[in-house]
Amino acid sequence: MRRVAVIGVGVTKFGKHDRTSSELFAEAAADALADAGLPASAVQALYYGNVVGGETEHQLHTGPQAASILGIPGIPTTRFETACASSHAAFRHAVMEIAAGVSDVVLAGGAERVLNVPTAESTEYFAYASDAVWEQTLGLTFPGVFALIARAHMDKYGTTEEQMAAVAVKNHKHGTKNPKAQFQKEITVEQVLKSAYVADPLKLYDCCPFTDGGAAVVLASEEVARKHRKPVWVLASAAASDWMLMGDKRDLSRVPATERAAAAAYRQAGLSPQDVDVVELHDCFTIAEIIATEGLGLFEPGAGGLAAAKGWTSLGGKIPVNPSGGLKAKGHPIGATGAAQVAEIVTQLRGEAGPRQVEGARTGLAHTLGGNTATVLVSLFGRG
């Protein structure tokens, strides 16, 4: 297999936009191509993530639509849908296409637009990522899924609502250092604890927001990447899944797909969790960050809440997690999130993250989870 590098990244401002998802992707993609120093005509394939375009924009067939708006019709293009992990799945397939020698330059990314519909409507669309027959009929929501997981983690390990709040406070603090973040204001533990319950024990400030945005990355073979000023190498890209139904998940306090994808990624890269300097992980809810830090092997099972409360995952801590502000503060345009996480890790490993730079970061990890924890992708990156 050939080595693969990321040579260009682009991310729109996250928040509310009066533009379609394909327009948002086009902005990110044009920025990523400029960053790579390549014309659009150099792109040999486009892998694209978009989740609820059919519902919020009445738009399917978004792969060729995205290629068209970039002026590069004719290339192979496919839309990926693995719920919130869609553009990370797109990224992994771009990695494999280059590693296999099929293409030398591939564009991967995604976009989402949801703030053009009311919250009750987007809540319904996001719930489509759970089972239509067995779960949606019960009124299960996306926060509801993680509330069930949070309660199990609290029961098994004694994790507290204060520890979960610490994750939100930390990611909001990081978000103030990211000009593209949806929220750029600090919050306190007290504010989190006093916010209204959405799905007990999760409160409003435990939840990431609804977000519009786009993200794109340019991947290249070693031969192409060697000409770039600062290629960041893809050391591993792994995916795993788990049972779809909440009732089939054997231990609700864990996310087995994270553990499986992480094990595969560390094995591919020949690395261990101790080798990782900076992490962007899927904090769709505060409890999701706690369990992800455990599943990725950064902390022992049950220690993730304590780690957040002690500041071990803050910028300047033992292992900085979500320096971008994470989904919680940066925002979560579901089709774009995976690519945006990859873009942040690439920016960190180039040493170009400004006030949120993790000093001396050489190895980074991106973790993206889909919907009800049934999809997880983990990729590892290294510089020079």
Add this chain to the structure above:
Amino acid sequence: MVTLRHFFARAREGQLTGVRCEKCGELAIPPKALCPACGERAWQPVPLAGEGTIASFTVIRVAPRAWAAEAPYAVAVVKLKEGVSLLGRVVDIPLEKLAIGLPVRFRPLIRDEQTSVGFGPA
């Protein structure tokens, strides 16, 4: 073979149905095409008692459009006494009485043509 239609027809009458693998004895609910333990497709339907305990629960206060009028409402993962688990809506138990380990009993939730899984007091 137990199709979803069969499962919900029986559930509507109050009978929860699982499937047991004739090759290896694995029990599953809802029905699956292939046995996750041995890979065979030798399922036989088996009636389940419908008795279990709450493994985890939440009270949903921000609901999807279709359920907004019913919020707040509780959903729980219930571990059935046969060892398999199932998600259901919890009804007729005050929200403040919900707890992990609380015994509950299956009951069908019927709304027009639709049947879904509910659990009420044991």
